Amino acid sequence: MKKRVLGIVLLLVCMLLAACGKSASGGDGDKKQLVMGTSADYSPFEYIDTATSEDIIGFDVDIAKALGEKLGYEIVVKDMDFSGLITSLQSGKVDFVMAGMEPTPERSKNVDFTDSYFRSDILMVVAKDGDVQSFEDIKGKTVGVQIGSIQADKAKELQKEVDFQVETRDRVPDLVEELKSGRFDGVLMEEAVSKGYLKNNDSLKVISVPNNETIGASIAFQKDSEFTEKFNKELAVMKENGELDELVSKWFGGVE
Structure with missing residues (x-):
């Protein structure tokens, strides 16, 4: 009986020490x-x-x-x-x-x-053979931006120079798909990010926009x-x- 009780106590002590060790290390070293x-x-x-x-x-x-x-x-x-x-x-x-x-x-x-x-400047991704070949061509058309992004803020600034519609999406790949399908006429994006999409999509190109510098x-x-x-x-x-x-x-x- 004593041996059984001692065994249970030792088991509980080992479990307690193991738990303490895991807590102290955060479970990863x-x-x-x-x-x-x-x-x-x-x-x-x-x-x-x-x-x-x-x-x-x-x-x-x-x-x-x-x-x-x-x-x-x-x-x-x-x-x-x-x-x-x-x-x-x-x-x-x-x-x-x-x-x-x-x-x-x-x-x-x-x-x-x-x-x-x-730091990477902002530009606009457009269809290579589309109607938009310069920033001025975006007048009356639709531009996509990511919700809550610096590009969304930039779109509001650019609307003061040229009148265009703005639509938002949560994810950048969704913006590009909307552009490729013709639902968007342009997408505002960082230059560094745009390079990957241009590399994988021969039908896309970039055009410059005014005041495109970022912090x-x-x-x-x-x-x-x-x-x-x-x-x-x-x-x-x-x-x-x-x-x-x-x-x-x-x-x-x-x-x-």
């Missing part, structure tokens, strides 16, 4: 986790190459994982619609956001941003987060030692 919110429809920043795996890969993912490694965190990437990223960050569903996101004044009211790590992509954190400055310091190191340039070359084919 000694690294704690940070959840990165993104919208995996924005190649080459973040996307899923379904031909190889279901993992989210891309420029932003590589930067995030490099920063996490330097600071001792495992980065877990969570996919969601771009329009819901800021809300998810504010509510604590994710720890930070990387999605080629620009720190606009409106966004900066709700979250904090690091310094910019990459550049940054990492978003909750207001007054301790991580904003920590990530900023490591980003500065990556810029200085050439790590960031290597990732730019890897994903965009060259240093801007």
Whole structure:
């Protein structure tokens, strides 16, 4: 009887120690986790190459994982619609956001941003043989933009110069499909993102739009987060030692 009781006690102690060990390590070695919110429809920043795996890969993912490694965190990437990223960050569903996101004044009211790590100008993707061959040709036609994006803000500015209709979609691939089907006459997009679509679609080309410069992509954190400055310091190191340039070359084919 005593041996049986002792065995039960030892078993309970082992289970307790195992549980404590798992809690302390976060279930993955000694690294704690940070959840990165993104919208995996924005190649080459973040996307899923379904031909190889279901993992989210891309420029932003590589930067995030490099920063996490330097600071001792495992980065877990969570996919969601771009329009819901800021809300998810504010509510604590994710720890930070990387999605080629620009720190606009409106966004900066709700979250904090690091310094910019990459900049790409805005242009318009159109059908190569379509009616739109210059920005002025978009008058009276329909332009697609991603909900909540900097391109949506840019469309409002451009409407002051030329009158056109704006329609939104949650995902960039949906915008391109609408363009290819003829439901849209143009899609506003970052130059770096457009290259992949032009490479895979011979029927598309790009045209320039006025005032197309951007501030550049940054990492978003909750207001007054301790991580904003920590990530900023490591980003500065990556810029200085050439790590960031290597990732730019890897994903965009060259240093801007």
